[in-house]
Amino acid sequence: xxxxxxxxxxxxxxxxxxxxxxxxxxxxxxxxxxxxxxxxxxxxxxxxxxxxxxxxxxxxxxxxxxxxxxxxxxxxxxxxxxxxxxxxxxxxxxxxxxxxxxxxxxxxxxxx
Numbered sequence: 001x002x003x004x005x006x007x008x009x010x011x012x013x014x015x016x017x018x019x020x021x022x023x024x025x026x027x028x029x030x031x032x033x034x035x036x037x038x039x040x041x042x043x044x045x046x047x048x049x050x051x052x053x054x055x056x057x058x059x060x061x062x063x064x065x066x067x068x069x070x071x072x073x074x075x076x077x078x079x080x081x082x083x084x085x086x087x088x089x090x091x092x093x094x095x096x097x098x099x100x101x102x103x104x105x106x107x108x109x110x111x112x
Contacts, residue, residue, distance in 0.1 A: 004048055007038060011052035011101065019060070027056075031101045032108030040109040049105025050098040057097025058090045 011034055015027045031053070035045050065073050065086070073086045082088040 004044065007040065007048050008052045008055075010034060010038070011049065011105070012056050015052065015056050015101070016060070019056075027053075028100050028104035032104040032111070035105040035108030036112050039112060040105060042106070042109045045109035046102040046106040050102035052098075052105075053101025054094040054098030056101070058094030061090050061093045 011031055014030055014034060018026045018030045031049050034040075035049065040048060061073075073089055074084060077086050077089040078084040080089070080092070082092070
């Protein structure tokens, strides 16, 4: 039996690789396939996917902003009701990615 932290790490690594070469939605599909193949438990599959997606998307957004500084994240944070806080933009990005991964991993676990 695999530990939950190992499952999260596998989801993050394969999701990052899928994000490099495939469209954004392929990350969700791969989360469902991994949840199916690694036999994620149905009760915790959404949580595992949510944590992996949150970390992957939030850290990717932070890393992209740090590696190529731009005014775009600050402008997006001021466009949304975030009062110009870029850190909150990372949080929102992570929440979207977490929900996305969570539903796909839950679907993959339930398919089994």
